[in-house]
Amino acid sequence: MQDDDGDGQRIPAVEALIARMTLEEKVGQMSQRAYFAHDREEALEAVRAGRVGSFLNVPDPATRNELQRLAVEQSRLGIPLVFGRDVIHGYRTIFPIVLGQAASFDPELVEAAAAVAASEAAAVGIDWTFAPMIDVSRDPRWGRIAESPGEDPHLTAVMGAAMVRGFQGSDPAAPDRIAACAKHYVGYGAAEAGKDYNTTYIPDGLLHETYLPPYRACVEAGVLSVMTAFNDLNGVPATGNEPLVRGVLKGEWGFRGVVVSDWASMTEMINHGYCADLRAVAQTALRAGVDLEMATHAYRDCLPALAEDGTADTARVDDAVRRVLELKHRLGLFARPYTTDYAPQEPTSRALKVAKELALRSLVLLTNDDGALPLSADVESIAVVGPLADDPNEQLGCWAFDGIRDRTVTVVQALRERVGDRTTIQYVPGLTSPLDTSRAGFVEAVAAATAADVTIVVLGETADLSGECHSRAFLDFPGAQVELLERLAATGRPIVLVVFAGRPLVLGRVLEHANAVVYAWHPGTMGGPAIVDVLFGDESPSGRLPVTFPRAVGQIPIYHAFKNTGRPPTTGFRGIPAGTPLDPEGFETSYLDLEVSPEFPFGFGMSYATIKYSELVLEPSHAPVGHPIQVHVTVENTGTRVVDEVVQVYLRDLVGSVTRPVRELKAFRRVRVEPGQRRRIQIELDATAFEFVGLDLKRVTEPGRFHVFVGGDSTADLCAELELV
Numbered sequence: 001m002q003d004d005d006g007d008g009q010r011i012p013a014v015e016a017l018i019a020r021m022t023l024e025e026k027v028g029q030m031s032q033r034a035y036f037a038h039d040r041e042e043a044l045e046a047v048r049a050g051r052v053g054s055f056l057n058v059p060d061p062a063t064r065n066e067l068q069r070l071a072v073e074q075s076r077l078g079i080p081l082v083f084g085r086d087v088i089h090g091y092r093t094i095f096p097i098v099l100g101q102a103a104s105f106d107p108e109l110v111e112a113a114a115a116v117a118a119s120e121a122a123a124v125g126i127d128w129t130f131a132p133m134i135d136v137s138r139d140p141r142w143g144r145i146a147e148s149p150g151e152d153p154h155l156t157a158v159m160g161a162a163m164v165r166g167f168q169g170s171d172p173a174a175p176d177r178i179a180a181c182a183k184h185y186v187g188y189g190a191a192e193a194g195k196d197y198n199t200t201y202i203p204d205g206l207l208h209e210t211y212l213p214p215y216r217a218c219v220e221a222g223v224l225s226v227m228t229a230f231n232d233l234n235g236v237p238a239t240g241n242e243p244l245v246r247g248v249l250k251g252e253w254g255f256r257g258v259v260v261s262d263w264a265s266m267t268e269m270i271n272h273g274y275c276a277d278l279r280a281v282a283q284t285a286l287r288a289g290v291d292l293e294m295a296t297h298a299y300r301d302c303l304p305a306l307a308e309d310g311t312a313d314t315a316r317v318d319d320a321v322r323r324v325l326e327l328k329h330r331l332g333l334f335a336r337p338y339t340t341d342y343a344p345q346e347p348t349s350r351a352l353k354v355a356k357e358l359a360l361r362s363l364v365l366l367t368n369d370d371g372a373l374p375l376s377a378d379v380e381s382i383a384v385v386g387p388l389a390d391d392p393n394e395q396l397g398c399w400a401f402d403g404i405r406d407r408t409v410t411v412v413q414a415l416r417e418r419v420g421d422r423t424t425i426q427y428v429p430g431l432t433s434p435l436d437t438s439r440a441g442f443v444e445a446v447a448a449a450t451a452a453d454v455t456i457v458v459l460g461e462t463a464d465l466s467g468e469c470h471s472r473a474f475l476d477f478p479g480a481q482v483e484l485l486e487r488l489a490a491t492g493r494p495i496v497l498v499v500f501a502g503r504p505l506v507l508g509r510v511l512e513h514a515n516a517v518v519y520a521w522h523p524g525t526m527g528g529p530a531i532v533d534v535l536f537g538d539e540s541p542s543g544r545l546p547v548t549f550p551r552a553v554g555q556i557p558i559y560h561a562f563k564n565t566g567r568p569p570t571t572g573f574r575g576i577p578a579g580t581p582l583d584p585e586g587f588e589t590s591y592l593d594l595e596v597s598p599e600f601p602f603g604f605g606m607s608y609a610t611i612k613y614s615e616l617v618l619e620p621s622h623a624p625v626g627h628p629i630q631v632h633v634t635v636e637n638t639g640t641r642v643v644d645e646v647v648q649v650y651l652r653d654l655v656g657s658v659t660r661p662v663r664e665l666k667a668f669r670r671v672r673v674e675p676g677q678r679r680r681i682q683i684e685l686d687a688t689a690f691e692f693v694g695l696d697l698k699r700v701t702e703p704g705r706f707h708v709f710v711g712g713d714s715t716a717d718l719c720a721e722l723e724l725v
C-alpha cells in the first residue's frame, strides 16, 4: 500500500501555521461541528478556544459571520472556519433530482446547474457542499437512488465530474464557487435489500470496476473533499477502511483534499461492532485516513491523549490538519473569511433558464400510443387530475430544504399560462395526496375527464418517499392513485400520465391506462413549464433512463451490465403452465412467473421523431491494444420534428480472463437532428474503454474480439465487430 506522506506541493503559510499549533488546536481543526441553537454557548466557547475547524448547517449568514469573527479575531491563531451544507440539486433554485439530471445525458448542462447552485449558496456564506453523491445505485428500493446518477459507472463518473467542475469552477476561491465533496466513499449504494445504511458486500473486482471509478473521475476533476460512507463494506465500516481511504484514495490516486466522515459515521463504528469505544473510533478513523469528523466528537475527546501516549501517529494528525488548512486556503478563507452582501437572493433569470432546460432534458417519454403526444395547439379543453399537478413542494424532490417554494411553477400553473383563454383548463385533484386512499374525489375527476378533450394526470411519489432513510419495499404508486387512473381511463377519453418520483416505480398496469407516459422524476422549480413544453411539442422529449426499470420488485437488482451466465435466456417467458413439469424447458436463467427483461431498459426514452441508426463503422476495426477506436454511425431523423437524440455506445468484450458483462456503456453524445436529416456521427472510444479489472485488481486490456453496439438505448442491435491484437 502506498502512503500519502510525500511532500506534494505544500503551502508555506499552512506549514508555518502547523508549526505553531498545539495538539489541541490541531485536533480542533479535525472537528466539524453541527450547529444547533440549543448548544450555541458551548459552540461559541469551542470556537474561541480553537476546538472547532468547521461547521455544518449554520442557519444564516449573520450567525456564520459571528462564528467566523470569533475564530478569526478571538482564537489564538485566528484560523478561519469553513462552513458546509448539503447543496444537492440546487440551493434556492431547485433543479431536478440528481437521478433526473443524469437522465439528461447532458454533462454541460449539469455542470451549469451546479454552478448556479454554487453561486446561490456562496452568496449566503456556504463554502462547501456535500455533493456530488456518486454512489452507483442498482436498487430502486433504496431511497437515495434519487440523489445519485443511477446504475452506470460511466454515466455516474461523467456526471460526478461535471458537478465538481460546476461547484468549484477553475478557482474555488472565486466569490461564486464552493468546494465539492464526492460521497459516500464507498459502496453505500449497494445496501443489501435496498435498506438505507445497510451492510454491503461487494467483491473486490466489482468494487474496483463499478463503484470506485466515479470517485477516481471526481478526484481527477479536482474535487476538494471526499466523504466516507456509513456502510459496513465486506466486514469493515467504510469510515474505518484503511486500504480504501489511505491506500487507494490518498495513496494510489494521490488525492490531496480533505476526507470527511459522514454524520456520526465515526462513532457508529461502535454499533457496527468494529470499535469498542470512542478511543478506538478515533484511532481507527485516523489510521484509515479520515481528516475531519462530522458531527461527533471522538477526535476531540480522545485524540489528544492518544497522540500524547504514542498510540496515535502524530504525523497523521499533521497530515489531516494540513489537508483541512489547505482546503481553507484554496477557498480563500484566510484572505476573505466573512461573507458580505448577503441579501436573500431571488433566482436570477439565468438560474430559472438553466432549471427549465435541465428539467426539459430530464423528461423521459416512456410510451406514446398512436401519437397521443404532442397535444394539438388547438385543443379546446383539458382536464388536469392528480394531487401532484399543483403542489409547489412535492415536485422539488428530496433535498430541497433551502429551495424557494414560491418560485415553483407547477404543471397547472404552467398550463394556464401557456394556453391563456384559448383552452379551458379544469383542475380536479381527485385525491388529497398520493397517499390518500379515499375515493371521495373520484366522481368529480371522472366528470372532468369525460368532458375534456384530453386529461393530463399527474401521479407518483411525494418528495419524502425518497432520499435518505426513505427506502421502500414496494415500488408501486401509493394510495388509491392507480384506481383513480383506472377510473379515468374507463371514460375512454385520451389520458396522458406524468409521473413524479424519486426512483423507478413498477409501472405495470399503469401503462395500460394511459395513452402516453412522461417520467418527470422530481423536476424542481421549473418542472411545470418544462413538462408543458414537452406535452405541446415545443420541444421533443430527450431524457433517457439512467437506470433500468423493473417489472416487479422481485427482479431487483436488475441493470444493463449483467453477466451472460452459462445459461442465458433464449426461450422467453411462457407463464406457469398448469402441471408445470419438474424439468423446466431449457433450464435457463429465468423466472417461472415473470419474464426476465425489464419494463424499460437503461438508456431508453422516446422522442417525437423516429431515429434510424445505420452504417456503423469502426476505425480501425483491427488494432493493437491501446489504440483508440473511432465509432462512426449515421443517425437519420425519419420524422417531422427536430429532436435531440442521445447516441449511446455499448461494448461487449467477448472473452476475458474475468467474464465480462453483456454490455457496458462506454460513451454517449447528445445530437440535434433536423427532420429528414442524416447525420454522420463520430464518437471516440479511447484506450481505457477496453480495459477491465483483472483478478489481480489491476486494469488490463486483453487482445481479442469486441462487439460495439450503437443506438438509442442499451438494447441497441446495430453491432460491429472489432479485434484488438
Ligand code: BGC
Pocket: 086, 130, 183, 262, 263, 468
Ligand atoms: C448524509 C450525508 C450528508 C450529511 C450532512 C448525512 O446523514 O448521509 O449525505 O451530507 O448527513 O448533512
